[in-house]
Amino acid sequence: MEQFRSFDQLRTNELSVTRNGFFRPSFNLTDGQFIYGKLSYASLWKTVTILETAQKTWTIKRKGVFSRTLIITGQNEEELGMVIPEVWSRRIKLNMNNGFDAEFLNKKLFTRTFSLVNDRYGDILSIKTGLWSFKTPFNITFNLDLLKNIPDLPLMALLGVNLILIKQAQSAATAGVGS
Template sequence: MEQFRSFDQLRTNQLIIIRNGFFRPSFELSDGQFSYGKLSYGNIWKTTMILESAQKTWVIKRKAFFSRTLLIKDTYDIELGEVTPEILTRKVKLSMNNGFDAIYAYKKLFTRTFSLTSDQYGDILSVKTAMWGFKKPFEVSVDLDKLKTIPDMPLLVLLGVNLILIKQAQAAAAAGS
């Protein structure tokens, strides 16, 4: 965790996600100079996701084998929140145990931008999928004014990237069958 820079020291609102590796990829949150976090997988089947930042490490797991709900836990296996995709929409609800609620969604029908919005804070961040970016598949825009007021911003960014990767894997599996 000491290899990551604190998210409080972020000076730009444009970040990139860098893909490292091919068969067991990990995704690094960077501004081009410093690394702020990392998304990696705990096993080969990609059922456990590990999100790391300078301050904390989170573990994302499915609630049950056939459940759509993802649980957010810390390293001591204490549940911090959950992520639930809504039925028949492209929205994903985030509910944290500290009272923070938000929605990940595509705002338009044909868009590559996945946004996080909250009733309390408004637009928080957006993750844009690059058209032909293999090494840098995502660009992230963060609202710097909300950086101090919203806790665990690296979790929110890396969780958004993880949700896009899950949707891409589901789409690839559906296209292949």
């Protein structure tokens, strides 16, 4: 974890996500100069996701084989929260054990922007998917003032990227079935 720069030293409100590798990709959260976090997979089948920053490491895995719910665990395997996709909706609920609740959603029907919204803080972050960009597929914008109020903002940014990647994989699998 020494390779990552701390989010406390972040001076810009826009970060990009760069893709490394093709068959076993990992994704770095960067401002162009420093790397602030990394999303990687622990297995070949992408069933376990590892999110790393300078301060913490989180693991994301499914609650069960046929469950849509994702469990967020910390470094000591303690459960920190859950990600629950709503049925027949584009909303994905984030429920942290510390009492923080938010929703990931696309605000408009045909948009490339995936937002994290909270009742208290409003729009926390926005992840914009790049069009036809393989090397830098995502741009993340957020309010720098929220870094002090929301301690797990790096987790939420990397988790949002992971949710978009899961949606893209599901869409690709569905498109491949019909052809």
